Amino acid sequence: MAVLNKSCVHVYTGNGKGKTTAALGLVLRASGAGLKVSIQQFIKSGNYSEIKALRKISNVDLAQCGRKSFIKGKPSEADSECAKRGFEKAKDDIFSEKYDLVVLDEINVAMKLGLVNTREVAAIIKDRPKSVEIILTGRDCPAMIKEIADLVTEMREMRHPYRRGIKARRGIEY
């Protein structure tokens, strides 16, 4: 669609809350402006509350390439294959020029775990059609990616002693 004539690369990283939700908020905004969005979720998979809501808004295509079980320790061969398939799909979406915004959710974690090659991600960012805005989220964003991004936000968790032991709640954390 090529609505944006200048595009940026955003990174949302750090240990604080708000990385994926910041990307989702941008998706909402982009959708409201009539931009076409592709979201590829790495690492995680499931019918989260936000997925249900995203299905109701227009111009948003979503795919997940994580497995149901969360990766603990060393990723398996199956984890690696899932991530590779997801990455190929995301690459196709970026180069198709069908989308104005492509969100690579949790790809920073996929790079950190070696499921996706950091140099390859960097090459795609550099070679992408210049109308395509890209958002990368997840902890531990590699330095190579931060260096070529236009906007890097680190979400810092400011701990404090009054934090209470509340578990993850449907509609808020997932």
Next chain:
Amino acid sequence: MAVLNKSCVHVYTGNGKGKTTAALGLVLRASGAGLKVSIQQFIKSGNYSEIKALRKISNVDLAQCGRKSFIKGKPSEADSECAKRGFEKAKDDIFSEKYDLVVLDEINVAMKLGLVNTREVAAIIKDRPKSVEIILTGRDCPAMIKEIADLVTEMREMRHPYRRGIKARRGIEY
């Protein structure tokens, strides 16, 4: 509705990008889970792209109490009245128990500018019905509020030399 039996207070602050969008992403998630949401936007007003998209998703009521013109320098009497009206409405929403999540967007800036009384905000947070989750966004969150919040995320803008001079774009920045 009282769906959440334990609620939290989140603060998204700092000079980085992603504060309002993180709140909007949470609104999307909450809506997908069937939670009822009220958003009160302070300081700013306008038919932003995200507002258009929010109108399409269910369970979300939105009000704005900023004026069209952005506050430059000292706020006027009219700015102050707008903020006060918005704050009264937000308070009513919190105590009505009709909402599971109340977002006070840019209220940190309103407190910093003296448009909303910080002690009063702190009192409302403490006295709120315990089923109501509250999100406060904006730069310069007062220490008094951060101390009573359960979750404080500081969005830090990590500058780097390759930043290009790109102006605000519809669908991405607003």
